[in-house]
Amino acid sequence: MTTGERPHIAYSCYHTRSRGGEQFVAEHVFSLQISGRLTITDGQQTNVFNEGDLRLIKRNNLVKYVKEPPAIGGVFKSVSVYLDQQSLRNFAMQHGYPQAVHQRSPAILSLRPHVLYKSFMESILPYVQNDLDVGEELQQLKVNEAILLLLQVQPSLADILFDFSEPGKIDLESFMEKNFHFNVQMKRFAYLTGRSLATFKRDFEKIFNTSPGNWLLQRRLQEAYYLIKEKGCAVSDVYLDVGFEDLSHFSYAFKNKFGSAPSKLTAQVK
The missing domain is CATH 1.10.10.60 (Homeodomain-like)
Structure with a gap:
């Protein structure tokens, strides 16, 4: 998926084992593991995601990960939607959500399977798998749809999605x-x-x-x-x-x- 702006949607596809990746997660990431296995850790906990698993990785966290294709002739595939702060602020304002009070919670959340999540992710795949040029407006619609679905399936996620606080001075x-x-x-x-x-x-x-x-x-x-x-x-x-x-x-x-x-x-x- 290509666009002149920073993409809201990302597609990963690996034919060989990719070890040792790490990154600073700047925005919340909502992902589906399509095939293969992802092992991810924030230094405190380690999560393993297999085919069909869904996850939400919280912003402002450091993570390491290993991407592994299926054992015999398979390909590692995942699709992710980045829930950026501006989109979340606009959504909260439009729908009347107050800013959440910061609470400590795991950096990596396993989401329970749901038919709405499955349908949503399947609607994205034709764009990313065919590397279509998708404009900013359509990507923004998909981001807003993802936020709506997360809140409908698990309303308590509002405490994470609408927490706009920045890291405070810590030890x-x-x-x-x-x-x-x-x-x-x-x-x-x-x-x-x-x-x-x-x-x-x-x-x-x-x-x-x-x-x-x-x-x-x-x-x-x-x-x-x-x-x-x-x-x-x-x-x-x-x-x-x-x-x-x-x-x-x-x-x-x-x-x-x-x-x-x-x-x-x-x-x-x-």
Whole structure:
């Protein structure tokens, strides 16, 4: 689906296993797993979605995911609708929904199957599977339809969809210990802890007595060492799990800190 604007609807199609993806979820995402399996975690909980499963991923969360096609000759497929803040604000105003009070709830929600969800997603597939050029107006209609359906099937979702609050200032040390393995820009960490980038860096150095970049590198290497030596994890898995972008950079940093390559530590464990 192509358009001059940022698309509201996305289609994923993978023929091979895609591991180690991660992202900052900026908007709520309503998705159907068409085929294959998606494993997704926010660092606190892990959810597995198989063919026919529906999910809602809340905005302002960090997630890692693995996309796996069916075992024999299949293709991983999913379709997602992004429920952006402006669309939700306009919908709330038009339909008289008050702004919800922020409440803590899981970042990843499994939605129960419903014939209306199934019908809605099937109405989108001809557009995305054929890569049709769909205009902004039609995409907006589909976003509004998705919001209506979610509220009709599960009215309590209004507490999530119409919560327009931004992250408040939270405990920085606790947050970083829980999220150091996410490889995102520093400005994302700052935003999610309720700080400007400058304040984040200043607060960080007061707490940890070092820069965010250096602390993240050392913390990720410590975790990698533990996972390889104590848990017997494979190097090819560990470097992604702890937040490194590529294996060569991880191996170089690991050897520089511990004096030997991670592969040698793996051999010692075996």
